Amino acid sequence: MKIQSFLLGLCGLMLVGCQATGADTEEKSHVVTDFAEREVSFNNEPERIAVLGNGELDIVYALGKNVIGRPSSQDVPVVQEAVEAEQVGSYHEVDTERLTLAQPDVVFANDPMNQKDLSAIEGTGAEVVLTKANAIEDIKDQISLIGEVVQEEASANHLIDEVELVEAEMKNEPLHKETKALLIYGAPGSNLVALPNSLSGDILEAAGGLNIAADFDQLQDYPQYAALSPERIIQADPDIVFFMAHGDPSAIEESFVQEMAQHAGWSQLPAVKEGNMDVLPADLFGTNPGSRITEAISYMRERLEEVHSE
Template sequence: MRNRLSLLAAILAIVISCCACGNTSTTAESGNTFSIQDFTGRELSFGHAPQRIVALGNGEADIIYALGGNLVGRPTSELPESLAGLQNVKQIGTAHEVDLEQITLLRPDVVLGNNPMNTKDIPTIEGIGSKMLLTSANSVQEITQQIVLFGKLLQKDDRASELVEQINSQLAEYKSAVASNSPKVLLVYGAPGTFMAALPSSLGGNILELAGGVNIAADYPRLQSYPQYAQLSNERIVQANPQYIFIMTHGDAEQVKDSFLKEMSDNAAWNNVDAVKQGHVEILPNDLFGTNPGTRVMEALTLMRDQLSAN
């Protein structure tokens, strides 16, 4: 009850403040109004480049930070070293669980969320006087599209073009250097007791293919609730006999790895899988693979390529 009253009080304060301002500022900025279109096709108009930005994901925070934008709210999660400068920025939950009270108190111009996860939150965010811009990052290409879009949002198109050019030039080098003898790989996402196979339509799956790996789960039927992932099949994994198994997680790395190996070992043939015999079952860094790495996506691709060429 106390949290609800606090939220209502914060919203009321914003409404009163906006009424007191009148229409003067809107009229003054009307000549500078510009519009952008988010990944859902929604058009959002701004009177000026947003000065107060909330990001619900580390990838979005990373891009805004690289473009020189002002973040007043960031995800409630451990920050990678590259975002240490945001340590004191207010934490506002995640795309999975938005802390509306904290966001309301921050009075952001725009909230950067995930499509489709935060589609349901649009009316609520708009109800507190903010705009919600939705994007997704299911491939390296989508991350470059995020950079371009956020560049337009911040009126930093030149800087955005520089970042995209860096990624594209590195991609071109990778494509020309991909080996012909591509190893077979199982890419897993999960937590103890809950594991899914990453499909090529996921960011991790896209990075795997760009790095030269063959995704053994490419033809697995996708999950309805998580369309970039598929249910694991112990029998199909054993049959495909991957040379590498990589695990992505938000949780405790070793605990997740032990839980996965224990679950898979129910199949007597599991220990004959090449990845298991050769000790090629690895946890990938969660700041590069457990979430959207933003402008650091080429670090993830480099790490994946190095893993595939090891031993």
């Protein structure tokens, strides 16, 4: 009887131990919901991080982490510390071979552009978290999500507070005079007009400017942009024209000016006469600036204020 009691007690202890181990494993499982409403699980905090966009790159470093994989680019990345990281492609073209070599635990990619690449990226052994940035609110949500994934929620909340502080300052101190602006985005020979529902359009609104393209028809394939309409632009008479691009924005300005010079009335616009045509910094406006969105808003406000003070 004593032996039987001992064995029963031992089995009971083993059972409790197994249950405790299972509970510990369950507690370690960390689940996040990304921008595509996908639930992504992590058993441990991801240490090897790869990103396909400069915005996510900036946010990861702003949260005190680093990456082993960064966007492929001929240009120096926004975050200098990431120069030596493996170049693993972009939203447009994922380099799965280099991702496999880098062996990331997690890859931050774009929704919806990288939906088609999910299987290929996951095939490298990494979890995929999809995000996007078509508005300032999206960037704040990106910061929150990435902070949740890398378990730096407090730092993420601090960054979000800084963004909201700048937004509040802009609202509490509106421009003294209405300033109409035109946002041109693209490449030589293919210029588009940024609409209010684009990230740059949202930055313009946050800075207190008025987008003259608010009622332009959006493009089917690029709903944040509209086709260039010289007649409507001349009629709207913007106070300032902003140029932005992934590459050299000055080339965009030259292409746009050449195109517009062919239309009567362009040279008579005050924005043209007074030289209110501004090439926006590519690291703040040619791509998602990440946590540096505060700098982008402040830069835009400064230029809008200069229009009527010159």
